Amino acid sequence: MTSDQGVVFDLGYQPHEGDRLGRRGAIFATIRDGLRRILGIRRKARKKVMPWLLFGIALLPVVAVVGISFFVDDIFSGGVDNPFAGHPNIFTITAPMFFIFSALAGPELLIPDRVEGVMSVYASRPMRVSDYLGARAAALAIAAGGFLVVPQFILYVGLASLHPDGLFSGLVDNASDIPKFLLASLFYLLTYGAPAFLVGLFAKRLGPAWGIYLAFMWLSAIFAVVITEATSGIGRYAALIALSIHPDIIMDWIFGRTTVREGITGADFGPMWSVGIILGVAVITWIIGIRKYRSLL
Amino acid sequence: MTAPTAEPLISTSQLGHAYGDVVALHHLDFVVPAGRVGLVGANGAGKSTLIKVLLGILDPTEGTARVLGIDVGEDPITVRSKVGYMPEESCLPLAQTAADFTVYAAELAGIPTKAARQRASDVLTLVGLHEERFRYIGEFSTGMKQRAMLAQAIVHDPELVFLDEPTAGLDPAGREDMLSLISRLGEFGINVLVSSHVLTDIESTCDWVVMLDGGRVLRTGPLTGITGSDAVDVELLGDNDHDGVIAALRTRGAEVEVRGGVIRVTANDDAFDIIRDALAEAGAGMRRLSQSETSLEDIFLAAGDNE
Numbered sequence: 271m272t273s274d275q276g277v278v279f280d281l282g283y284q285p286h287e288g289d290r291l292g293r294r295g296a297i298f299a300t301i302r303d304g305l306r307r308i309l310g311i312r313r314k315a316r317k318k319v320m321p322w323l324l325f326g327i328a329l330l331p332v333v334a335v336v337g338i339s340f341f342v343d344d345i346f347s348g349g350v351d352n353p354f355a356g357h358p359n360i361f362t363i364t365a366p367m368f369f370i371f372s373a374l375a376g377p378e379l380l381i382p383d384r385v386e387g388v389m390s391v392y393a394s395r396p397m398r399v400s401d402y403l404g405a406r407a408a409a410l411a412i413a414a415g416g417f418l419v420v421p422q423f424i425l426y427v428g429l430a431s432l433h434p435d436g437l438f439s440g441l442v443d444n445a446s447d448i449p450k451f452l453l454a455s456l457f458y459l460l461t462y463g464a465p466a467f468l469v470g471l472f473a474k475r476l477g478p479a480w481g482i483y484l485a486f487m488w489l490s491a492i493f494a495v496v497i498t499e500a501t502s503g504i505g506r507y508a509a510l511i512a513l514s515i516h517p518d519i520i521m522d523w524i525f526g527r528t529t530v531r532e533g534i535t536g537a538d539f540g541p542m543w544s545v546g547i548i549l550g551v552a553v554i555t556w557i558i559g560i561r562k563y564r565s566l567l
Numbered sequence: 568m569t570a571p572t573a574e575p576l577i578s579t580s581q582l583g584h585a586y587g588d589v590v591a592l593h594h595l596d597f598v599v600p601a602g603r604v605g606l607v608g609a610n611g612a613g614k615s616t617l618i619k620v621l622l623g624i625l626d627p628t629e630g631t632a633r634v635l636g637i638d639v640g641e642d643p644i645t646v647r648s649k650v651g652y653m654p655e656e657s658c659l660p661l662a663q664t665a666a667d668f669t670v671y672a673a674e675l676a677g678i679p680t681k682a683a684r685q686r687a688s689d690v691l692t693l694v695g696l697h698e699e700r701f702r703y704i705g706e707f708s709t710g711m712k713q714r715a716m717l718a719q720a721i722v723h724d725p726e727l728v729f730l731d732e733p734t735a736g737l738d739p740a741g742r743e744d745m746l747s748l749i750s751r752l753g754e755f756g757i758n759v760l761v762s763s764h765v766l767t768d769i770e771s772t773c774d775w776v777v778m779l780d781g782g783r784v785l786r787t788g789p790l791t792g793i794t795g796s797d798a799v800d801v802e803l804l805g806d807n808d809h810d811g812v813i814a815a816l817r818t819r820g821a822e823v824e825v826r827g828g829v830i831r832v833t834a835n836d837d838a839f840d841i842i843r844d845a846l847a848e849a850g851a852g853m854r855r856l857s858q859s860e861t862s863l864e865d866i867f868l869a870a871g872d873n874e
Contacts, residue, residue, distance in 0.1 A: 283693055283755035286686060286724035291677040292648060299674035312667050314703070387658040391719055393624045394652030394729070395675040396644045567624070 296397045297405045304409025307382075308375035320374055325416060328367035332360060332421040336428030357451045358525045360425055361418070361458070361518075368417040369462050369487070369514065375413060376466020377479035379406045385474055389566040399563045403556070410463050418455035426451075454521040457548055461517040462487075464552040471559050487514045509539065513551065516544035574636030576601045576727060576758050577621065581630035584613075584620050590782060591616040594630065597777055597787045599760075603753045605769030605790070606762040607863060608779035614762040615655060617779070618729045621760075622652060635726055648677065651720035651728040655735060655762075658716055661705030665696055665715050668704060669722050676723030683722075690722045691715075694748060710741035717748060727758040734768055746772050766863035778867060786866065793866060798859035799838040800829050804852045815845035831859055 291298075305311070310318030383389055392402055426447055430440025466483050473479035494512035497505055522529050523541035575598045582595040591613045606614050619625040621634050623643025632639045634646045660668055669691055673683035691700045694714040699707070704715060713733065720728050733749060734742045749772045752759050763769055769776060769790075776793055778785040786793060803809060813830065816823050819841045821834040832838050839856070846853060 283721070283751075283757075284686075284689060285756060286678060286682065288682050289677075289679055290648070291679060293644065293677075295677035295679070296675045299671060302674075303671055312664070313662055317662065382660055382662065386660050387654065387656050388660050390652060390654040390656070390658040391672055392675065393619075393622055394647055394650055394720070395672075396648040396677065397675070398644065565624075 293396050293398075293401060296395050297401050300392075300397070300402060300405035301408045301412070304379050304406050305412055308371075308378055308409060308413055321371060321413075324367045324371045328364040328417050329421055329424075331363055332424050332428075336424055336431075339428055339432060356525075357422055357425060357447055358454075358521055358527060360421055361451075361454060361521055364418050364421050365458050365462075365517065368414060368458060370484075371413065371417060372410070372462035372466040373480050373483045373487075375410055376463060376483065377470040377473055377476050379409060380467065380470035381473055381476055381479060384566070389563075393567050397567065399560055399567045402567055403559045403563060407463070407467065410467075411459055414455060414459040414463065418458055419452065422447075422451040422455070450524050454517070454524050457517045457520045457545070460548050460552045461513055464548075464555040465513060467559065468551075468555045471555075471562055491515055510543065510547055513547070516548050519544045520548070575599060575633070576604065577632070577634050577760065579630065579632045582617075582620065582627055582632050583629040584616055584625055585628045592620065592627075593782045595782075595784055597784050599775050599777060599787070601758050602775055603749070603759045603761065603773045605773035605776040606760055606779065607764070607766060607769050607776055607867065608762075608785075609764055612764075612779040613782040614764075614779055615731055616782075618652070618731055618760070618762060621646075622650065622729065623647065649726045651723065651725035651757075653716045653720040653728065653730045653733055655731040657712060658719070659704045659707075659712055662703065664701050664703055665691060665707070665711075665718070666700040668715070669700075669718050672719035673722040676725075678723050686722050686724070687718070690718045694718045695744065709736045710738065710744075713737060713741070713745060714748075717745070721752065721757060725757060727760065728752065730759060730761045732763055733761060734763065734765060742768075766867065770863055776863065778863075780867075790863075793861075793863070797838070798831050798833040799842060800831050800855070800857050800859045801842050801846075801853055802829050802855040804854055808849055808851055811849035812845055812851050815848045816841060819845060821845075 307313070309321050383392070426444060427437075427441070430444055431437050433440025433443060465486065469479045469483045469486075473482065491512040491514050494509045494515070497508035501508070518529070519541050578598040579595045582592060583590065584592040595617070606617065608614050616625065620627055621632055621639060623639050623646060627640060635649050637646050637649075639646050663671075666687055669687035670680070670683045673686050674680060678686060688697075688700070691697055694717050696711060696714050696718065699711060704712065707715065713736070717730070717733065720730065730749065734745050737745060746768060749759060749761060753774075759773075761769065761772060774790055775788070776790050777787045803812060809825075809830070813823050813825070816830070816832055819834070820836070821832050821838065821841050824831040824833075832842055834841050842853075842856065
């Protein structure tokens, strides 16, 4: 027997009887949400343009050159004048892209949650302030892996493939490069990411936050050069505020090369100063973040 | 039907909170059982502050609070793993779809992704957003946002959900729908604490009430106990002799209060018998006879006067 009338079933509300992942689940969900947000995934199309454009600019040259290297033997020769001669030079392409990406991503990770009141949702979930901020930082770190580490790894494999004794020998011989470019990437992440977070902790709108970050990073570098060249003695310490220069100095140090950089090199500071300043900024940002968010979460 | 629990739903002992010099909660002492609890008070009475203290967002400046038997000050994370919260202000990311955000809200409570997707779909259907679940929240009306906020508060199957002014900003139809949804939460086994300054909302949804005024507990107890009364209301036919009936009632020892066209009768003996006899003596007819109910508003105003 059939009926020509439909039946509406009200399923009501079903209790959840499966697993609950607790804090661990909340942290991973927050990392995943952060990544989606800064890459524009499951967001409107205009949110995807900048991150993927920057990622493309960071990645494509390396992919293209490694591809060409299979046909042109000496593409990786030529020392520092060749932008593809080695891992340090790849950072000159990828780090500026990550710098701009950080300007966009740092505020994007923090401001909307606060301004749109979403912190109230986190406040009713099994999370601590450190879980939330740590998960947001982790999302930026994973994105940094895409911008900074993936191109280096492609180059590493590309260089290894050209090894006279074959790919495997090349991978083994060049394995010492891996910790070097990982460490350098970490310092680029901290240098660009921490100030972007710091701006995101206080700004209420994305546009001004991007502007403040970019202006600070660029103007501090210019200011450092001008002050250092115009003064002597204690004035040389002004060179240290040029945050954007520090990871380049550390990267040179890690890869054992010397590059003259305006202002800060002339001020004759060693790389440990740069390490200290970058770590200091990161730690201060973390402490400020925890204190500020304690009343929200 | 609510989840059976041996522990009180919420209990506080000398609970206080101050924003600097401004004391928002004064020595709150109350215990509420499982079920649907109304938190009533005027704007600024301390309702939202109390909810934030119970969630562990704000630390008590004195005293303690227990939610579902857990000390909030000692273990806020465990409390948060068992509750949901719909704040008074918006808590929705405008750049996400309702479906994505509700899934995320479930995952934040530790629900695995696959189950979170299923639950989000079910809950959005329950709150009436099934058709709109793939729209961006920024495109939602006020009523739809309120529904989405309720969805995120219950998607993870909490034992207790805090609803802070859930009908704020809704039109009459939206308000009725929201109150109906809140009433159903009890049937689903979810304990509810509803905060509102609209007393009729509490009367229609809750079975226990905590009345706050100026950060102090004015009164707390079951709604029927608070609003129930021994008095009887009688409404006479229009052309009857009101004065004669009132005099006959008073001669039988009843207390009489006239409220518009209604005579409220309170008596030590059976009020219904006294009214019958008084009407017979005065030769009057009546239109309506019912047990009197005091509204929360009456109680609130009376308590305020006593203060």
